[in-house]
Amino acid sequence: MSNLVRCTRSCISRFKKPHLQRNHFLSSSFFFTSIEEGRTGPTATPVRPAPPPIRVALTESAGRSVFATRRIGAGELLHTAKPLVSHPSLSAVQRVCYFCLRKLGNTSANPLQSVSFCSEECREQAKAFHGVEAKADWSAYDDYCRSNGLKYPLLVKRFACMVLSGDVSSDLLDVLQPSGVSSQMISEVEEGFSLLKSAFEEANVADEKMAFLTKQWYIGVLARIRINAFRIELAGGLYEDLLLAAAASVEAEAAVGNAVYMLPSFYNHDCDPNVHIIWIDNVDAKLAALRDVEPGEELRICYIDASMDHDARQTILSGGFGFQCNCLRCLSGD
Ligand SMILES: [Zn+2]
Numbered sequence: 001m002s003n004l005v006r007c008t009r010s011c012i013s014r015f016k017k018p019h020l021q022r023n024h025f026l027s028s029s030f031f032f033t034s035i036e037e038g039r040t041g042p043t044a045t046p047v048r049p050a051p052p053p054i055r056v057a058l059t060e061s062a063g064r065s066v067f068a069t070r071r072i073g074a075g076e077l078l079h080t081a082k083p084l085v086s087h088p089s090l091s092a093v094q095r096v097c098y099f100c101l102r103k104l105g106n107t108s109a110n111p112l113q114s115v116s117f118c119s120e121e122c123r124e125q126a127k128a129f130h131g132v133e134a135k136a137d138w139s140a141y142d143d144y145c146r147s148n149g150l151k152y153p154l155l156v157k158r159f160a161c162m163v164l165s166g167d168v169s170s171d172l173l174d175v176l177q178p179s180g181v182s183s184q185m186i187s188e189v190e191e192g193f194s195l196l197k198s199a200f201e202e203a204n205v206a207d208e209k210m211a212f213l214t215k216q217w218y219i220g221v222l223a224r225i226r227i228n229a230f231r232i233e234l235a236g237g238l239y240e241d242l243l244l245a246a247a248a249s250v251e252a253e254a255a256v257g258n259a260v261y262m263l264p265s266f267y268n269h270d271c272d273p274n275v276h277i278i279w280i281d282n283v284d285a286k287l288a289a290l291r292d293v294e295p296g297e298e299l300r301i302c303y304i305d306a307s308m309d310h311d312a313r314q315t316i317l318s319g320g321f322g323f324q325c326n327c328l329r330c331l332s333g334d
């Protein structure tokens with residue numbers, strides 16, 4: 001059912017009620033009045049970063065959407081976002097930082113360790129969840145992911161370790177919209193759930209700490225990750241060029257991992273998007289305008305490879321995300 005909500009949100013927000021949303025935005029222009037705060041005066045007061053020129057609106061047609069709060073120029077960086085949860089691909093674990101997915105230089109990669117970090121800062125940030133993770137044996141769980149070609153259970157594993165470490169609450173991802181859960185999906189995830197749970201049990205994690213780790217929790221987290229996770233491809237190269245380049249993702253290297261974010265998940269899809277999301281050298285997502293955007297205009301990203309033809313896009317969007325796309329490009333038959 002929730003897939004329908006997402007579909008409804010995408011369809012209606014553009015074609016049925018743009019006037020409502022525009023008015024809503026205009027009445028809230030105080031949102032960005034603090035941009036220059038801290039920059040005036042002769043004394044060097046700390047500069048507070050300007051808030052991003054966006055606004056997340058909860059529309060009555062159910063769902064969040066992102067709107068421009070002012071005119072935005074092509075290539076402008078709207079904001080960056082740190083992941084809620086991320087994990088390198090199993091094939092990339094030896095090549096990238098276990099925390100931020102930055103490519104490791106020869107000096108950072110340590111072949112004697114199963115995972116490496118690019119810096120002391122990343123090692124420190126990973127300390128809590130990695131401390132939990134390192135106590136358990138993950139070979140069966142990793143084999144399950146590898147042999148079934150699954151990447152999302154790795155994010156569930158890391159999230160569970162973060163919860164067990166006390167870093168985050170077990171309902172951290174509840175703000176994200178879940179995919180629909182079919183009975184087939186439930187049977188498919190049984191194995192992953194029992195492998196995850198037994199890994200913690202064998203590591204003697206106390207039952208009361210694991211109380212959150214129910215099958216229902218596992219399925220709920222996976223259902224959210226399934227439609228909200230981004231595949232991370234590091235673009236490398238010059239930062240300014242990349243913000244401007246619509247084709248940046250085309251030239252990116254193969255995926256180094258997957259991550260789930262809060263704000264980037266609120267952007268709706270469009271096959272002819274006005275915003276793109278890029279990763280320059282680590283898992284921090286950067287959202288940049290692809291063209292000039294007017295105040296109040298909805299900001300949209302493309303969830304899939306926009307170079308595909310109409311039928312291929314529709315097939316992937318309905319199969320993977322559960323909605324039929326009615327963006328202007330699709331309506332034009334392109
Ligand atoms: Zn790092």
Ligand SMILES: [Zn+2]
Nearest residue numbers: 271325327330
């Ligand atoms: Zn479309």
